[in-house]
Amino acid sequence: MNVNVCNVCLSEFSPVVRADTPRVLEALTMGLFTELKDSISRVTDRLFSDQEPKRIGIYGPPNAGKTTLANRIARDWTGDAIGTESHIPHETRRARRKENVQIERNGKSVTIDIVDTPGVTTKVDYEEFTDEMEEEDAIRRSREATEGVAEAMHWLREDVDGVIYVLDSAEDPITQVNTMLIGIIESRDLPVLIFANKIDLEESSVKRIEDAFPQHKTVPLSAKEGDNMDEVYDAIAAYFG
Amino acid sequence: MPTATNDSDGSDGIQIDLISGERMNELATMEKIRMILDGVHDGNIVILEEGLTPDEESKLIETTMAEINPDGFNGIEIETYPKGESSNSSLLGRIMGNDESGAKLTVIGPANRIETLHKDETLISTLVSRS
């Protein structure tokens, strides 16, 4: 009977249980069911406790500055970067996670995992890249981009606990992709912050974004210049802490 | 399903698939997405009387991505026409411009095709908001 219980717990919680396997075995060999139960409940505590860092997905259209922001946050609090930034859209073609980013705010500390995702779109045309690279590379980039978008959508449905939605504030925020994605995020009841990025640009309009999505908090920033990062971290701590 | 063609821009007619809310309600998510993407792959403009749910939109984006290939299919363009609150008036009424309510239609087409439409004052807005 003990063995059955253990099978169940191993298959359901395998990655975490593995660390505790010696304890589980010890409990089994000693025939101490209560100790096994303790061990399982410690595992489940850890799985479901508030201490688990929340996974915050950084979403938005291609080129909005998601990776630039993810890198800035990661560099500010962990010292290293997450991915490469580029003026060519679809630079990020795989979701990348940075674990345990510990952000200090007003003497409190908030730990999150940051997931930098590929920019979402409904179309990819490799010919848009052929000015910048050989046709073969452009075709590969577009194929990887489509896989990346699908992956980003999958993460959004399954694997994130909150969303930072990054927009280029120099561009019109009312696009079908933005409206659809915000709708998808809302339908999943995920906490969301809208980041109006690139406020260093002359054409930037934060108000246009606030007016487009009045139901959400909008934080202006320049991820590239590092402008207004204090408010960025305050908002992250308040929403995702 | 009802279709309409427009030959006013020359030899290259455009076929429009109109899908009623009633028809959509009978279908499972993947059937809806197949119906939309099959139409789009044929080069048609698909007009939905009722929009998709957020979950369906998310699956539509994912499925579209899986079908993009450099030899022909660049993906889709989605728009809602006209911008405004939706109501329950009839699909045909809205298409024929008999409807003043500002109800919304979801229009989905091949990315390259819709761009062409935009250039000449869009057939779709003509159709949807014809006065």
Ligand SMILES: Nc1nc2c(ncn2[C@@H]2O[C@H](COP(=O)(O)OP(=O)(O)OP(=O)(O)O)[C@@H](O)[C@H]2O)c(=O)[nH]1
């Ligand atoms: N002026 C300005 N440029 C920025 C800012 N943030 C990012 N950029 C630039 O915008 C371009 C795109 O930045 P990325 O961080 O690669 O954008 P992304 O959203 O990750 O793009 P994808 O990975 O392609 O979806 C790069 O050239 C950045 O240097 C900003 O705050 N101001």
Ligand SMILES: [Mg+2]
């Ligand atoms: Mg990126």
